[in-house]
Amino acid sequence: MWSTMLKPTIGLEIHAELLTQSKVFCTCPASFGGSENSRCCPVCSGLPGTLPVLNQKAVEFIIRAGMATECDISLFTKWDRKNYFYPDLPKAYQISQMPRPVCLNGKVRLKSGKVIRINRIHLEEDAGKLTHEGGATLADYNRCGIPLIELVTEPDFASAEEVTEFVAEIRARYMYCGISDGKMEQGSLRVDVNISLADEHADTLGTRSEIKNLNSLRSIARAIEYETHRQGEILGKGGKVTQETLRFSDGTGETSSLRSKEDAHDYRYFPDPDIPPVLITEEEIAVIRGTMPEMPSSRYDRYVNKCGIPHKDAENIVADKHLSDFFDEAATLLDEPRKIANYLLSELLYRINLGEGTTDNLPFTPADFVRVIELVEGGKVSRSHLKDILREMLATGSKPDSICEQNNYLIKEDLSLVSDTIDKILAENVAAVAQLKNGEQKVFGFLMGKANSLLKGAATPKIIKETLEKKLK
Ligand SMILES: [Zn+2]
Incomplete structure (x- = not known):
């Protein structure tokens, strides 16, 4: 009995609104x-x-997107009209790029080592937003003309996990190079998924459907799972998948038909006569390349392989560029990367997640943060005060030393008090001291515990331990 396996093939279009001040062809705020x-x-x-005038910043930003994804940057790029009639598009055409986009032939390597090929990234204008209310449709054109870049991959994905890893990586890279706020929930980054199923040994791909406008990693994963299952059922019964455009409902977890899927020729693309082509020079490309930051995947490798930070921690730091920049600066001041990562994630980020601050607007420097680590690790301040110090730094931006002084957090090294207190403890616990001298080592912990509780805040545990050891000799 032969059994055949159906294998999904998935490709993506990722749309990202650019963080320019003004729109792409006029001076309205974006x-x-x-x-x-x-x-x-x-x-x-x-x-x-009216005549559109190209925003040069949008061109610079798409070049940054191309560099972040190892694309070739075109030295000659031009504009085309994509014609369609819909109320969200008052011109009835969208200015886009068909044959000569700014970026071509990129790639991104997934953590498994698999390479996802990027066909192109082109620049276009966003359309307006329609709201349907009580039988009427309202059009808001604030979004019309906001610069949008569309990244198109080859159909290289085989699972929802690969897709979500890739989208998260692209989102992070765009945020790292300062061209997108990455806010999927606000629709400034949204994803269309093309998916088809075919026998694993087939030479051709199956008929695909396209799921439009997914705006969270969770929706993307759920939509792919649902659609794989739906197409599998149809093909399993000997049926045919229809080429169509679908929408995914977060509420029902199902896809439903939006319209039959159009092909590129349906849009009757033609060159836009209003905007001249753009020539980009090698010098301009070199200048932009010089301002590109280190990408998150490279930072991740550095944190894991050079700093010895656990994978999950490295992932959490890299997920936020502000946090990652903060970590890198702190690590130049204190050569203890694992310790810094630990304080950063389990102490500082914990407080931030409680709503006590934001990583993009910390009121203190990495040097202040390193000072806190030194105070605690050096035994100058009890670890139990750590959260109070960080809380006050987040609220007021005060220096750690002055917070400790004002609140009496600094441990005073009162050596005569330590000596007297330990003498008293030893006198009161003659039997325990005798046991210890007979070789019962665990009694030391008992005496140490008594000394610690009586001397809390008066000396560091290190001093107490040394004094106790000396007196027991
Ligand atoms: Zn305008």
Whole structure:
């Protein structure tokens, strides 16, 4: 009996709004939110007779995206009109790029070593936003003309896990190079998933469906699982999958048909006569390359392999560029990367997650943070005060030394008090001292515990231990 396995093949389109100040072809602000249609002008609302002017910053930002994903940067790039009629697009065409996009042939390596090929990244303008209310449709054109980059992969993914790892990596890289806020929940980064199923030995791919506008990693994974199952059922019964565009509902966990899937030729692309092509020089590319930060995957490798930080911790630091920059600076001041990572994740990030601050706006420096570690590790301050110190630093930005002084956190090394107290303990515990001299080592811990509790805050455990040992000789 032959059994055949159906294998999914998945490709992605990732759309990201760029963090430019103004829109891509006019000077309207490109910020998020605000009251409806308050940030539009004749250009971005598509009035006749207006002329678009290209925002150079958007070109620089897409070049950064290309460099972050090892793409070739085109020295000649041009603009095309993608024609479709829909109320979210007042011009009835979108300015986009068809044959000559800014970025081509990139790649990203997954942690497994598998390479995902990137076909292209092109620049286009975003469309408006429609809201359906009580039988009417309302159009908000604030989003119209916000620069959008679309990254298109080859169909190289075989599972939801590979897809979500890739999307998280692209999101992080865009955030690292300062071109996207990565806010999937606000739709500034959204993903279309193309998926088809075919026999694992087949030479051709199956008919694909496209799931539009997924805006969380969880939705992406759920949509892929659902769609793999749905297509598998159809093919398993000898049926045929229809080529169509789907939407995914987070509520039901199911996909449903939006429209039959269009092909590129349906859009009747043609060159936009209003915007001249852009010539990019090698010198411009070199200047931009010089300002690119180290990418998260490379930092991750460095943290794990050079600093000896556990995988999960390295992942957590790299997930936030501000945290990662903070860590790197702290590590230049104190050559104890594992200790810093530990304090950063289990103490500082813990407080931040409680809402006591944000990583992008810390009111103290990495040097202040390193000072806290030195105070605690050096026995100058009890570990039990650590959370109070960090809480106050987050709230006021005060220096750790002055916080400790003002609150009496510093352990005073009162040696005569230590000596007197230990003498008293030994006098009161003659039997225990005799046991210890008979070789019962665990009694030392008992005496140490008594001394620690009586001398709390008066001396470090190190001093107490040394004094006790000396007196027992
Ligand atoms: Zn405008």
